Amino acid sequence: MGMKWNVTRPGKELAEPVREAAPVEEAVELPEAPVVVDAETESSLELKISIHRALLDQINLSALDKMPRDKIRAEVATIVNEFLAERRTALNRHEREVLVDDVLDELLGLGPLEPLLQDETITDILVNGPKTVFVERNGRLERMGTTFKDDRHLNRIIQKIVSAVGRRIDESSPFVDARLADGSRVNAIVAPLAVDGSLLSIRKFAKKRIGIERLIELGSVPEPMAEVMRAVVMSRRNVLISGGTGSGKTTLLNAMSSYIDEAERIVTIEDSAELQLQQSHVARLETRPPNIEGKGEVTQRELVKNALRMRPDRIIVGEVRAGEAFDMLQAMNTGHDGSMTTVHANTPRDALSRIEQMIGMSGIDMPMQSARAQIASAINVVIQVGRLSDGRRRVMSLSEITGMEGQTITMQEIYRFHITGRDEDGNVLGGFEATGIRPKFMADVVASGIQLSAELFRPDYKFS
Numbered sequence: 001m002g003m004k005w006n007v008t009r010p011g012k013e014l015a016e017p018v019r020e021a022a023p024v025e026e027a028v029e030l031p032e033a034p035v036v037v038d039a040e041t042e043s044s045l046e047l048k049i050s051i052h053r054a055l056l057d058q059i060n061l062s063a064l065d066k067m068p069r070d071k072i073r074a075e076v077a078t079i080v081n082e083f084l085a086e087r088r089t090a091l092n093r094h095e096r097e098v099l100v101d102d103v104l105d106e107l108l109g110l111g112p113l114e115p116l117l118q119d120e121t122i123t124d125i126l127v128n129g130p131k132t133v134f135v136e137r138n139g140r141l142e143r144m145g146t147t148f149k150d151d152r153h154l155n156r157i158i159q160k161i162v163s164a165v166g167r168r169i170d171e172s173s174p175f176v177d178a179r180l181a182d183g184s185r186v187n188a189i190v191a192p193l194a195v196d197g198s199l200l201s202i203r204k205f206a207k208k209r210i211g212i213e214r215l216i217e218l219g220s221v222p223e224p225m226a227e228v229m230r231a232v233v234m235s236r237r238n239v240l241i242s243g244g245t246g247s248g249k250t251t252l253l254n255a256m257s258s259y260i261d262e263a264e265r266i267v268t269i270e271d272s273a274e275l276q277l278q279q280s281h282v283a284r285l286e287t288r289p290p291n292i293e294g295k296g297e298v299t300q301r302e303l304v305k306n307a308l309r310m311r312p313d314r315i316i317v318g319e320v321r322a323g324e325a326f327d328m329l330q331a332m333n334t335g336h337d338g339s340m341t342t343v344h345a346n347t348p349r350d351a352l353s354r355i356e357q358m359i360g361m362s363g364i365d366m367p368m369q370s371a372r373a374q375i376a377s378a379i380n381v382v383i384q385v386g387r388l389s390d391g392r393r394r395v396m397s398l399s400e401i402t403g404m405e406g407q408t409i410t411m412q413e414i415y416r417f418h419i420t421g422r423d424e425d426g427n428v429l430g431g432f433e434a435t436g437i438r439p440k441f442m443a444d445v446v447a448s449g450i451q452l453s454a455e456l457f458r459p460d461y462k463f464s
Helices: 044-058 069-087 095-106 111-120 149-163 214-218 223-234 251-256 300-306 324-333 348-361 369-376 442-447
Strands: 122-128 133-137 142-143 175-179 186-188 199-203 241-242 268-269 280-285 314-317 339-343 381-387 392-403 408-422 426-433
Touching: 044 175, 069 095, 069 251, 111 149, 133 186, 133 223, 133 314, 142 348, 149 186, 149 199, 186 426, 199 426, 214 223, 214 251, 223 251, 223 392, 223 408, 223 426, 251 381, 280 300, 300 314, 300 324, 314 324, 324 348, 324 369, 339 348, 348 369, 348 381, 348 392, 369 392, 369 408
Parallel strands: 241 339, 241 381, 268 280, 268 314, 314 339
Antiparallel strands: 122 133, 122 199, 133 142, 175 186, 186 199, 381 392, 392 408, 408 426
8 A cells, every 4th residue: 555654753743643645754654565364363462462563653652642532543543444454354343443442542551451440340450471360349359351462562561550650660670569540559570570471460449439428338337437437537536547458448548538627738658649538738748669770769757757847737658567657656646646547457456566566667776665655645546447258348346545554555446347157149247336335535526526426335236
């Protein structure tokens, strides 16, 4: 066919990637002799990759950012039709439309992952090499037919993700934490650490923010407990949310943060920004990894220290993992009441032990009793969340730290989820119950002008 395509260098006047009948400067000419390829002998994936590579050679990518998707789709459809004609590949109308959409995903999105990212029923995407992709739906894993052409194709998608947030991944730095534009959390690891192909994990964020009301509908939190959580936040009690991986810690933290007054200044600190606070006065901070020379790293601990100079009313740390736990406790003890954070732990007592260990990681030589006294003084409420064997996420307990007895931090459980068994489908049976203990923080709740019924704490209270 010998047609030529407009190519514009980045930085010049915007030129749409359209076909022109006459030659233009720096035009790229397609081969004159067509290559005969039977549709049955060339896989759909190989065809998409071939078209995508041809588009990269012919289209000014910087111009695409300034064009609406429907216009880009029309231009790409024209190019795809010409390409198929060149290769004498016969596809029906539906197959051509699917091919155009897939090529657009490669060009503008994350290739084979795009349909999975658009599927709102999927919460996690787990890529174990180019030919193996699993997803999580309703708390259960299932294998998908999604594949990449090869590891090079998968690595290109990974590079596209990490470069968008100013991070890098290569042999010298073979793993990275990043995020997508919608806040979804990403972890990637490549060779030589990944043996059977690059590994990619995406924890998706729901397009619709999950609030307390939605958690009540899902049965994750009973309404009486949600009412107590609201009082805890509004009375500025310091909260530690504990749970295992994928148990819903960040989701609950987001939901509880909705109770923070709009008049307060909030500073959030995260390794990878994913909190979705709805207040207008939020200052978001994110850590930075070292550059290729091993310099320029900014840790959570440094950000917590800096946050204290930013006049915050509350500090929210996405998750404490190391020495920043000590600085977070200091903030909670020095006028930043109502601060919140999360930690990986299986029980509320384990959560306190982990915080104690993190104080030791700060490099400060502090006696064990002093460290525990700091914890007991700073943290008021510990909320344990868990993902049950049937995939459902629930708040397992709400406990209050009451002080110290000798060298032991004292804690009392206010609410808990009691498991009674399983049904025929494997679903976990059980219910929420109050322990009958009236929390000591009720004095602060009343002082804040919040009214809570004493009925909420009766051991025979019927949860809805």
